[in-house]
Amino acid sequence: MAYLFRRASPGHPLIPRAVRPALLPSVLLLAASFAPSLCAQAPANRPDSSAVTLLVPARVFDGTDMHDGWAVLVRGERIVAAGPAGSVSAPAGARRVELPGSTLMPGLIEAHSHLLLHPYNETSWNDQVLREPLALRVARATNHARATLMAGFTSTRDLGTEGAGYADVGLKRAIAQGIIPGPRMLVVTRAIVATGSYGPRGFTPEMDVPQGAEEADLSTVAHVVRDQIGRGADVIKVYADYRWGPNGEARPTFTQAEFNEIVDVARSSGRPVVAHASTAEGMRRAVLAGVETIEHGDDGTPEVFRLMKEHNVALTPTVAAGEAILRYSGWKPGDREPPRILAKRASLKAALDAGVTILMGGDVGVFTHGENWREMELLVEYGMTPLAVLRAATSVNARVLHLDQLGNVRPGLLADLVAFRGDPAADIHAVEHPLFVMKGGVTYRAP
Numbered sequence: 001m002a003y004l005f006r007r008a009s010p011g012h013p014l015i016p017r018a019v020r021p022a023l024l025p026s027v028l029l030l031a032a033s034f035a036p037s038l039c040a041q042a043p044a045n046r047p048d049s050s051a052v053t054l055l056v057p058a059r060v061f062d063g064t065d066m067h068d069g070w071a072v073l074v075r076g077e078r079i080v081a082a083g084p085a086g087s088v089s090a091p092a093g094a095r096r097v098e099l100p101g102s103t104l105m106p107g108l109i110e111a112h113s114h115l116l117l118h119p120y121n122e123t124s125w126n127d128q129v130l131r132e133p134l135a136l137r138v139a140r141a142t143n144h145a146r147a148t149l150m151a152g153f154t155s156t157r158d159l160g161t162e163g164a165g166y167a168d169v170g171l172k173r174a175i176a177q178g179i180i181p182g183p184r185m186l187v188v189t190r191a192i193v194a195t196g197s198y199g200p201r202g203f204t205p206e207m208d209v210p211q212g213a214e215e216a217d218l219s220t221v222a223h224v225v226r227d228q229i230g231r232g233a234d235v236i237k238v239y240a241d242y243r244w245g246p247n248g249e250a251r252p253t254f255t256q257a258e259f260n261e262i263v264d265v266a267r268s269s270g271r272p273v274v275a276h277a278s279t280a281e282g283m284r285r286a287v288l289a290g291v292e293t294i295e296h297g298d299d300g301t302p303e304v305f306r307l308m309k310e311h312n313v314a315l316t317p318t319v320a321a322g323e324a325i326l327r328y329s330g331w332k333p334g335d336r337e338p339p340r341i342l343a344k345r346a347s348l349k350a351a352l353d354a355g356v357t358i359l360m361g362g363d364v365g366v367f368t369h370g371e372n373w374r375e376m377e378l379l380v381e382y383g384m385t386p387l388a389v390l391r392a393a394t395s396v397n398a399r400v401l402h403l404d405q406l407g408n409v410r411p412g413l414l415a416d417l418v419a420f421r422g423d424p425a426a427d428i429h430a431v432e433h434p435l436f437v438m439k440g441g442v443t444y445r446a447p
């Protein structure tokens, strides 16, 4: 579909009808009396509401389809026009950004990050949780947030601080206030695990070791969900299974009754629940309880993927995290593929065959922040088309994560726009090369 620029009233020729009511009062208010002080105090992450930018790439991916020769017009923090370059006209004085040879698209959305973690080959997960001071972890996280944004990921669903308490809530506010650059964040705070099932572990049983997530049971799950919501969780994350079987294998943790309680309480508050799950039984309980997305899903069976499809539950495969962990143990791409990879290829194929909605989320933090594109490349390697992966990272993630102002290039939506050198629909590796990054109408990277 083409989003053609339409001429509005003579006084405001560049603001389509739909956007005018929202923009005009603020423009008039600024002009009337408060302009100098408001401008002076405006946070660095808010654009001048009258600033107009015309973006001229080789092509535009609008979240669904690729359009050669399109241009996009931005006013303030929103997209006001998108369509064939000849039909999108900019007013005198508009900034024109030429992006020759590049593809402009909605700001990419990461569905599974941990900004408070850094790669496990630098410091093991146990040591990050137990030995790194909170301030150290937050200091690192500010770098991670910047790297994420500069790579073209303008939003992220950050799925757990892994022992760093509620630091994601503060990080999100620091970004929103323009104190540090970073992506828009959806946060879960500590995440929820069944008592005794998580880590770090392996210590004398007499010792109470701080855990990487908050423990709960049937008698306490409602309290824990409400408490996390009260402290700032946008989403509730629960571990449906973990490696606590007799031989260290993944086994289900929460019972169906516990799971149902978690979803009931979260839903009452209007918040979705997402589940870490790799076993078929953990996935099944999560789906029946009513979670919206399942993270990992490594050992999902055709039956459980059909159940996900039936209940409209999406899957974040996190292929890149599994691959990174194998690399840390010495495996390299090109080596014979170990059973874990072969099983992952088979389960992702089963999910695709069942028609499950696939989200783009790599569990970044296990590997280097800013290399979120690794998951996009691996999803192509595992059988998705580049165009399907681009949709997953934009319009599909936006829809499933309830980010209705994002994920598409369409007049009226927020101007989160990024450009990559080349055409990622032809070669997905283009997403390694960001040329231009805009979030909410503010340019963070330009050629």
Ligand SMILES: [Zn+2]
Binding pocket: 112, 113, 114, 159, 363
């Ligand atoms: Zn994760």
